[in-house]
Amino acid sequence: xxxxxRPLSLVRRATNVCFVGLSGLAALLVxxxxxxxFGYLVYKGIGSIDWAFLTHTPRPVGEAGGGxxxxxxxxxxxLGMGSIIGVPLGIGAGVYMAEFGRGRYVTFVxxxxxxxxxxxxIVVGIAVYAMVVLPxxxxxxxxxxxxxxxxxIPTIARTTEEMLLMVPNTIREAALGLGIPQWRTTLQVTLRxxxxxVITGTMLAFARVAGETAPLLFxxxxxxxxxxxxxQPIAALPIQIFSYAISPFEDWHRxxxxxxxxxxxxxxxxxxxxxxxxxxxxxxxxx
Amino acid sequence: MGVGIAxxxxxxxxxxxHVLKEVSVKVGANAVTAVIGPSGCGKSTFIRCxxxxxxxxxxxxxxxxxxxxDMDVYKPNIIAADVRRRIGMVFQKPNPFPTMSIYDNxxxxxxxxxxxxxRELDVAVEDSLRMAALWDEVKDxxxxxxxxxxxxxxxxxxxxxxxxxxxxxxxxxxEPCSALDPISTGKIEELIFQLKAQYTVVIVTHxxxxxxxxxxxxxxFLMGKLIEYxxxxxxxxxxxxxxxxxxxxxxxx
Numbered sequence: 263x264x265x266x267x268r269p270l271s272l273v274r275r276a277t278n279v280c281f282v283g284l285s286g287l288a289a290l291l292v293x294x295x296x297x298x299x300f301g302y303l304v305y306k307g308i309g310s311i312d313w314a315f316l317t318h319t320p321r322p323v324g325e326a327g328g329g330x331x332x333x334x335x336x337x338x339x340x341l342g343m344g345s346i347i348g349v350p351l352g353i354g355a356g357v358y359m360a361e362f363g364r365g366r367y368v369t370f371v372x373x374x375x376x377x378x379x380x381x382x383x384i385v386v387g388i389a390v391y392a393m394v395v396l397p398x399x400x401x402x403x404x405x406x407x408x409x410x411x412x413x414x415i416p417t418i419a420r421t422t423e424e425m426l427l428m429v430p431n432t433i434r435e436a437a438l439g440l441g442i443p444q445w446r447t448t449l450q451v452t453l454r455x456x457x458x459x460v461i462t463g464t465m466l467a468f469a470r471v472a473g474e475t476a477p478l479l480f481x482x483x484x485x486x487x488x489x490x491x492x493x494q495p496i497a498a499l500p501i502q503i504f505s506y507a508i509s510p511f512e513d514w515h516r517x518x519x520x521x522x523x524x525x526x527x528x529x530x531x532x533x534x535x536x537x538x539x540x541x542x543x544x545x546x547x548x549x
Numbered sequence: 550m551g552v553g554i555a556x557x558x559x560x561x562x563x564x565x566x567h568v569l570k571e572v573s574v575k576v577g578a579n580a581v582t583a584v585i586g587p588s589g590c591g592k593s594t595f596i597r598c599x600x601x602x603x604x605x606x607x608x609x610x611x612x613x614x615x616x617x618x619d620m621d622v623y624k625p626n627i628i629a630a631d632v633r634r635r636i637g638m639v640f641q642k643p644n645p646f647p648t649m650s651i652y653d654n655x656x657x658x659x660x661x662x663x664x665x666x667x668r669e670l671d672v673a674v675e676d677s678l679r680m681a682a683l684w685d686e687v688k689d690x691x692x693x694x695x696x697x698x699x700x701x702x703x704x705x706x707x708x709x710x711x712x713x714x715x716x717x718x719x720x721x722x723x724e725p726c727s728a729l730d731p732i733s734t735g736k737i738e739e740l741i742f743q744l745k746a747q748y749t750v751v752i753v754t755h756x757x758x759x760x761x762x763x764x765x766x767x768x769x770f771l772m773g774k775l776i777e778y779x780x781x782x783x784x785x786x787x788x789x790x791x792x793x794x795x796x797x798x799x800x801x802x
Contacts, residue, residue, distance in 0.1 A: 432642055432644040438602065438605055440637075440712070454648050455648050457648065
């Protein structure tokens with residue numbers, strides 16, 4: 263008679279070791295490119311980052327030195343405007359799909375979000391060029407923000423929807439049963455319960471668009487000079503990196519590497535900051 | 550103080566399924582009423598019609614009148630949220646808000662209804678937790694621990710405290726002990742017994758001994774109909790309907 267209390271056979275133990283090993287290897291393979299990219303960026307870029315790089319604007323061609331202060335501030339502005347547009351719209355659409363929508367219209371909204379997610383970023387750039395830049399008659403930081411905001415919406419909307427659907431219905435009932443109005447239940451109970459996932463989705467969307475170059479080419483356009491005016495062309499790190507990297511000048515190549523490193527550090531810093539701030543007061547962490 | 554309930558010609562549907570049929574009953578104030586019956590007989594739907602939770606399910610409908618105290622629950626100008634604020638509900642599975650501390654859980658009904666006076670919230674939280682016999686176990690970790698970190702029995706008492714904090718006139722309990730061990734069940738039954746001094750309690754239960762232990766009156770539902778409603782003693786000793794007798798003696802259900 264077979265007994266389960268018998269020690270595992272050699273074959274089963276070997277299979278176990280084999281699969282644990284394979285999944286460990288897979289995890290390593292995922293981490294390796296990330297570590298390699300970051301390591302190489304640090305290696306090539308760290309030497310060129312100094313106070314001048316962070317505080318000066320670009321020098322004319324041929325003159326050594328200068329920095330990317332305008333591009334760093336420009337990127338922050340464009341990303342800020344993009345988030346102001348994309349985050350509320352994305353979360354709103356997700357809440358609609360998960361909590362209020364019924365039937366065909368939801369399917370349509372969801373399908374639209376998925377299609378929007380699949381549209382190449384350069385097409386979004388052209389669309390915003392036609393919608394914002396042409397009527398305004400000039401490139402602007404604002405149009406760049408609009409382009410990035412549009413690109414953030416589908417990711418945020420879909421993750422918000424998925425995360426809200428994971429909140430058990432008993433939580434909604436508990437809130438409604440206390441006489442809490444529907445809108446407050448959704449905002450302060452359901453959405454709050456799902457907040458961790460929603461924030462992750464938002465950060466993913468943010469990090470993804472932070473490195474976008476193509477949609478900015480037709481919108482923010484780039485700017486060699488200091489500017490913080492929302493309705494004027496503005497510099498952005500991805501554009502600056504791109505134009506410096508394809509230039510024939512050694513000094514600009516060096517700065518492109520430094521710019522790329524700064525961009526990554528900015529993204530990591532922003533994501534970490536949001537995590538720290540939002541995890542405060544969330545009891546799910548010390549359950 | 551608790552209020553009485555008067556239900557007249559109550560019908561309820563989920564889509565095409567007619568789950569409650571012509572239920573009429575009067576429930577006295579400051580008493581515990583048990584609702585018993587086999588699974589799917591409509592007893593949960595019955596109490597969910599009392600505080601308008603029934604309508605939160607898509608495709609759910611109802612007809613008839615429900616009076617809770619002097620409030621006509623289904624009068625067109627009455628808002629569901631206002632009804633639910635006056636009628637507390639405790640659910641089958643403990644459902645504390647997982648992202649909130651114990652304190653925030655108990656005060657949620659007050660805070661999210663726009664009530665924000667710190668000192669009065671403190672008092673309400675302590676009173677409710679004391680009434681739910683949970684205060685001594687959690688008083689030191691009120692703001693440090695999540696509601697979800699408590700044991701199942703504690704979570705259910707937390708949910709009772711949360712419902713009591715808004716000072717309802719009527720407390721509905723939908724099988725509040727079905728997910729709990731005997732010791733926690735005992736604590737909650739004791740609690741129900743004490744609650745009737747201040748509240749009217751309606752409790753759905755699968756456990757007939759529980760109904761016999763805690764309830765003054767008992768109603769027996771079968772296939773959407775209220776078969777019999779009487780003093781608990783009478784229901785369990787000399788029921789007037791054959792079907793009630795069959796059920797309580799374990800011949801079906």
